[in-house]
Amino acid sequence: MADLRLTHLTYASSTKPLATVDFAPSLTVVYGASDTGKSFVAESIEYMLGGSKLDPVSEAEGYSQILLGLKLDDGTPLTLLRVPDSNTIHVYWADLREQVTRPSDFDVKAQHTARSKNSLSQFLLGSLGWDDLRIRTNDVGGTRELRLSDLVHLSVVPENRMVDKRSPVLHSSSANGKTAAASVMRLLLTGEGDAEVTTGMNAGQRRVNKGQVSLLDRIIVDLQNKLSTSENIQELRDRHRRLQTTIDGYSRAVETITQQHLNSVAESMSVTEELAGIEARLAEVGDLMSRFTLLEKQYRSDIDRLVMVTEAGNLLGFFKVGTCVFCGAEPEHQHPDHSERETTQLHLAVETEMAKTASLLDDLRPTMRDLLSQLEELSSRREELKASAARLDADISVTRGRLAPLREDMDQHLEVRSAIERDLDLHQRIEELEERRSQLDGEAATPTHRPTDYIPNGVLSAFDRVLQDTLEAWKVPSVEYAEYDQYQMEIRAGNRLRASRGKGVRSVLHSAFTTALAHYCREHDRPHPGLVVLDSPVVTYRGPHSDPQGDAPGDDVPMTSTVVDHFYRNMLTFPGQVIIFENGDPPHDVIAQARTHRFGLQEGDRAGFFPSRRERRSGP
Structure with missing residues (x-):
């Protein structure tokens, strides 16, 4: 299976020292004190892979370039450069880790739209051979091409989404994206995309559709009239x-x-x-x-x-x-x-x-x-x-x-x-x-056949076994049976939906789902970046014996050391790339085998992702 590898994330400026962290091709653990930039690194990775927004932090002020180093499946080095708050990504066929002053080899758009001709999504998916896959966007068969954001959402999990009650497969709580999310899961588990089909409407639907199209046409014309130039x-x-x-x-x-x-x-x-x-x-x-x-x-x-x-x-x-x-x-x-x-x-x-x-x-x-x-x-x-x-x-x-x-x-x-x-x-x-x-034009077309709605039970069972094996390898109790419920579009464990559990169990189930999906896609040659980024996957879990009432919503206590240790050791065997951000220390044997970065105030620690004043004075 073709996949990607992250090599580094760097913030560069002509007036400030470099802020950088490098990643191993297998397991990387960034751990240490809170408020040292760990979550910001995870969010920056998502932003550099086509994210639309990056919440600013005061330490990042003055940095004019964000660099994300990649390696393609054939080992070719690649650097993506993005100016904060810009929708343009400058691409370089080289591994660059300092402020870049030379022109880019070519530019792409960070975010993909229907009319995109040169987006990051098209470039990377094309490099991996997945640019011809399509997913369904509505119940009557409208489709669009697979986007990089569909895969990044399922492989890069920042802290805010790790414990969110929203299903790991959904981009938002809105009902508009549920069909597309379900179609992406069906593509990843079955390997079958959705063919373009035409759809039909009744007279009332056609009138509503026509009115919506007419309104959009007027808005588009108004916006075009506001353009100050005829340049494209x-x-x-x-x-x-x-x-x-x-x-x-x-x-x-x-x-x-x-x-x-x-x-x-x-x-x-x-x-x-x-x-x-x-x-x-x-x-x-x-x-x-x-x-x-x-x-x-x-x-x-x-x-x-x-x-x-x-x-x-x-x-x-x-x-x-x-x-x-x-x-x-x-x-x-x-x-x-x-x-x-x-x-x-x-x-x-x-x-x-x-x-x-x-x-x-x-x-x-x-x-x-x-x-x-x-x-x-x-x-x-x-x-x-x-x-x-x-x-x-x-x-x-x-x-x-x-x-x-x-x-x-x-x-x-x-x-x-x-x-x-x-x-x-x-x-x-x-x-x-x-x-x-x-x-809307696609929704008004005449149907030739109804699209396939659901994932076959045999395929689901195969994925559920991988999910269950992952939880068992981590020694997570009280989840004797785990599965992906395609009707609820949610993970069910211990006969309870993930959303009904406390945030400790929600984070563990989200991490297990993300890891199991990457395992499954790799084993069955399905589209997947081949990397997993997890922010705070096990910091807020409590085992059942520490609380007779169970893991009630709102729990936020340290995870049992048994589960933490088994989690890290299992990550050492992951066949792709894993990047973990946590507060607690991993086991010593894991530290010896993985690439680690410790942020904190103890002797030998980095103060954080962004260099402190003390580090700047003592640096070269």
Whole structure:
């Protein structure tokens, strides 16, 4: 049986680190703490395989590309690139795991419609050889081609659908899709598609049908009149891609110039701050120089005055030893209180004061020379800073002048892009209405035979055995007999429908149904992607012995370790690819054999799918 293999899921950006997780060709388990991105990875896989919507998370903001790596049945590598919220998928014949800048090998639409000529569904189903299969869409035999979403819905199960009371085979609770869902199950179990047949209506039905067709025609015409251009959808997409390339160029230029502007502003602020400090220091040094200059003048004045005193004393003989000039007494007649030193005390005092003043002047001169040197250096640095400030002001003015026209041109291109996207949206709505109109046309045709309604009992029994074997391998109690009830379009286990059980048993039965269907399709060569993605398959199950009342609706408790261990070990033997997302740890022997990714806060764990700040700092 032809099948697919997922190799990796990657979120890429030019401004953020890669967020990526790789998958083994057999079993991959992503486990660990809650709120670390495990469910978001599962939802992203579904989105990349043609999903219409991906609920955003704050950690994904800033990532511009989602990459999903695949391997076709013959081993050919393939990368699907999707811009978030876009309906275009860019396809590359290569295994790409970083931001992609080169043109794609070709593009396809993510979602398939009746008028689709190049959708992802047509491309992948054609690669697997299933593009000619059809399923029935109504009770009177209207048909459409099998779509990738029909198979992805039955093989990729996000957490919200895992415990949902809605049947695993139904896309929604609406009654409109039940016939198609039943037909898909019949195709997968029997291998027989539905042939195109014509159908008939009575007169009343034809009138209603005609009125619906007429109403749709008017709505389609109104929408066509709102188109701003006569370009077809492919021409619009081509122009949108070229325009986006131009906008990306403008964006990079604006980002570069903006960064230059910010750098100049930051440097200007630094220069201004330093200049203010220089001015303050200059004022302080200038004040000190003024004070020290006055002090120097005072010291010189004191020395000059003392010199005059010395000269006067010498002339008058005040400083000579001998007869006292004051009383005329000879040295030998001078009494103890009137010694020979009395006449020289003034001379000694003058000399001492002169020496002291000269010393202070000598100490002051190096300080003044140092202040003068500082004054010259600060003045020189001030002139340099003034020149730098003028240059930076000029740079800021230039970058502002360059940014204004770029932003104006970019705004004009963004307006054009918005107009193109509005036209693309109108085209998509027109396609959806025309698809509905074509279905109404098909319902108005004349029947040649009634289509086959039900799956033969022998085929159902064969599938039920696979389902029962799966539950027994997992050692799940209280489901002694399990089957697919094609009339209720639901799983019945332990003589109770899955929808009537608590969410723990609902998740286990959903997982078992998905796994058993993949097993059955592989064994009987039926259409199936060959891979199974299960989010939280066994985290909310409780065995019957832990609660005498049974698994009542609303239960949400840990699963018994016996069932968990047997579940994981059975997944090791699955012949295709299995990717499991769970909170609890798998058994150690399973960790040793499977590829595992542990998200959490413990040593050695990844913080989550998106790199944390700590991981970004420690990375290369």
